[in-house]
Amino acid sequence: MSLNNRTRRQLLGVQMTTAASTSQHASSTMMASSSSSGSTTTTTTSAPSSSAVRALAMEYKSLQEEPVEGFRVKLINDDNLFEWEVAIFGPPDTLYQGGYFKAHMKFPHDYPYSPPSIRFLTKVWHPNVYENGDLCISILHPPVDDPQSGELPCERWNPTQNVRTILLSVISLLNEPNTYSPANVDASVMYRRWRDSQGIDNEYPNIIRKQALAANAEAKREGIVVPMTLEDYCLKPARKPTTESGLDANFYDDDFDLETEDDLPTDDDDFDEDDDEEEDEDEEDSTSLNKNNGSATTAAAASSNSKCRNNNGSVGGVAAAGDASAESADDSGKGETT
Amino acid sequence: MEPKDEEIMKQQREIEKEVCDSTPLVSEKISLSCLRTEYMGDDVFSAKIQDLLKKYKFIRRTRPDGNCFFRAFAYSYLEYLITNYTAYQEFRKLAESSKDKLVELGFPRFTLEDFHETFMEVIKRVDPDCTGAEGSEKLQNELHQIFNEQGYSDYVVVYLRLITSGKLQEEAEFYQNFIEGSFTIEEFRHQEVEPMYKESDHIHIIALCTAIGAGVRVEYLDRGEGSTVKAHDFPEGSEPKVYLIYRPGHYDILYPN
Numbered sequence: 345m346s347l348n349n350r351t352r353r354q355l356l357g358v359q360m361t362t363a364a365s366t367s368q369h370a371s372s373t374m375m376a377s378s379s380s381s382g383s384t385t386t387t388t389t390s391a392p393s394s395s396a397v398r399a400l401a402m403e404y405k406s407l408q409e410e411p412v413e414g415f416r417v418k419l420i421n422d423d424n425l426f427e428w429e430v431a432i433f434g435p436p437d438t439l440y441q442g443g444y445f446k447a448h449m450k451f452p453h454d455y456p457y458s459p460p461s462i463r464f465l466t467k468v469w470h471p472n473v474y475e476n477g478d479l480c481i482s483i484l485h486p487p488v489d490d491p492q493s494g495e496l497p498c499e500r501w502n503p504t505q506n507v508r509t510i511l512l513s514v515i516s517l518l519n520e521p522n523t524y525s526p527a528n529v530d531a532s533v534m535y536r537r538w539r540d541s542q543g544i545d546n547e548y549p550n551i552i553r554k555q556a557l558a559a560n561a562e563a564k565r566e567g568i569v570v571p572m573t574l575e576d577y578c579l580k581p582a583r584k585p586t587t588e589s590g591l592d593a594n595f596y597d598d599d600f601d602l603e604t605e606d607d608l609p610t611d612d613d614d615f616d617e618d619d620d621e622e623e624d625e626d627e628e629d630s631t632s633l634n635k636n637n638g639s640a641t642t643a644a645a646a647s648s649n650s651k652c653r654n655n656n657g658s659v660g661g662v663a664a665a666g667d668a669s670a671e672s673a674d675d676s677g678k679g680e681t682t
Numbered sequence: 683m684e685p686k687d688e689e690i691m692k693q694q695r696e697i698e699k700e701v702c703d704s705t706p707l708v709s710e711k712i713s714l715s716c717l718r719t720e721y722m723g724d725d726v727f728s729a730k731i732q733d734l735l736k737k738y739k740f741i742r743r744t745r746p747d748g749n750c751f752f753r754a755f756a757y758s759y760l761e762y763l764i765t766n767y768t769a770y771q772e773f774r775k776l777a778e779s780s781k782d783k784l785v786e787l788g789f790p791r792f793t794l795e796d797f798h799e800t801f802m803e804v805i806k807r808v809d810p811d812c813t814g815a816e817g818s819e820k821l822q823n824e825l826h827q828i829f830n831e832q833g834y835s836d837y838v839v840v841y842l843r844l845i846t847s848g849k850l851q852e853e854a855e856f857y858q859n860f861i862e863g864s865f866t867i868e869e870f871r872h873q874e875v876e877p878m879y880k881e882s883d884h885i886h887i888i889a890l891c892t893a894i895g896a897g898v899r900v901e902y903l904d905r906g907e908g909s910t911v912k913a914h915d916f917p918e919g920s921e922p923k924v925y926l927i928y929r930p931g932h933y934d935i936l937y938p939n
């Protein structure tokens with residue numbers, strides 16, 4: 345570990361000195377410094393935002409090497425570590441299956457002391473997403489004394505939170521909205537109606553599925569393969585980003601095995617017809633894959649697994665999913681969500 | 683629409699920026715008598731400053747950014763450790779092993795490691811054993827420089843906040859007694875201890891001092907009764923290694939005669 349850290353530090357040392365004004369690609373800067381690791385540049389911090397640049401470079405690199413399942417991140421502009429584009433694949437066996445949601449993530453200059461913000465570019469009907477796409481999730485809120493917010497203070501931002509923990513919170517929020525402080529009241533009311541009717545009132549899931557479908561169509565137009573099974577969803581890119589691939593490569597196009605094409609719905613397909621046969625295998629695979637990823641990921645994946653288990657095998661997948669997330673939403677109301 | 687925390691924060695940031703441009707993170711040592719001019723015409727404070735001057739000669743100001751206690755504590759304690767090799771070594775061991783404890787408490791390893799690593803780097807850079815005869819003055823300069831580099835200085839603050847939070851968690855039952863209102867320890871840690879810029883109260887001081895095993899004496903320069911400054915030792919009965927002056931809302935470092 346210490347060797348890793350030292351190398352990482354060296355990368356960042358060089359990165360920091362150049363990031364502010366360089367026209368070079370951030371990736372090549374990082375990579376170049378790694379190959380010349382014999383140099384004695386270690387830590388030279390002084391600029392006010394040096395912590396931010398350092399933390400972001402470190403996180404970005406780590407997410408390229410070991411992505412969070414279901415997410416892809418890239419810099420909007422290679423020269424600017426403070427604005428990221430995030431692509432979220434809807435988790436299989438949820439309402440969001442097949443969906444491909446794009447968002448922008450903006451980091452403040454005093455990151456990691458203050459949280460980033462996230463805005464969806466794809467339309468998302470969700471109790472915690474504002475009309476303009478701004479995501480409202482407590483982990484992204486600075487701790488201000490605000491008893492009115494209805495949020496659990498324990499979920500707030502602190503400097504040890506990072507993009508990885510945020511993304512995991514986002515994926516869990518998708519299926520377990522927080523209805524205590526809705527950003528979209530209509531969506532919240534609709535969601536609760538669906539939940540409280542045990543899935544009989546299905547206006548909410550219908551809208552979500554429609555949006556996921558539309559997003560899937562959009563993804564296709566862009567040539568992006570959206571993972572449709574848990575196995576593919578949890579699959580890590582086999583190749584490690586090497587010298588040139590880091591930031592420049594179009595990371596959307598080849599991370600997933602082409603076999604998944606078979607599972608893709610066409611625009612008028614029903615989502616719920618496949619993956620029943622292989623459910624056990626899927627679960628096993630995803631669990632073992634997740635182990636590499638630290639406990640938080642495992643926990644998140646485990647919870648999504650358990651939901652999948654509830655859904656698998658049921659023809660009316662939507663109603664079952666409704667029960668599952670209704671249950672967990674109730675749980676989350678009582679205490680901590682994670 | 684809920685009230686926008688971000689807007690409040692933005693305004694706060696602007697004020698902080700002003701403070702930031704006008705005050706260094708940690709100042710040079712200044713004669714304590716400078717407080718006399720600051721409170722000229724204020725009888726209560728003037729009498730108390732007179733009292734304080736009997737015991738202390740210098741003050742070192744810290745930037746009032748909500749992190750002042752942690753920054754002042756770290757600076758002052760390391761200043762002491764530079765001159766006491768045995769204590770330095772003990773502290774270094776404690777600091778080294780603190781990381782695993784915090785990981786166990788559930789902090790994300792990836793980021794925690796980074797904070798810890800920087801914290802250790804700072805400690806190593808003021809190792810009293812590594813300097814020759816001219817030793818302590820050189821280390822003193824090094825320390826001062828490190829603490830005025832935002833990157834290092836703030837990472838030290840973050841790490842001390844995490845140690846404090848960890849201690850609160852470890853002895854939650856005990857510390858729960860100190861918490862006002864309906865906060866649970868868990869909420870208090872996440873809301874009042876771990877985030878940057880959050881001001882420190884007695885509970886922070888007690889938890890940190892206990893966790894690190896360092897005695898702190900705080901002199902309270904306030905509008906309380908009498909013409910003497912009241913002092914308080916944390917943890918109670920300990921021998922102070924760090925001396926701080928508290929004026930409502932702010933901590934600076936003191937140097938006894």
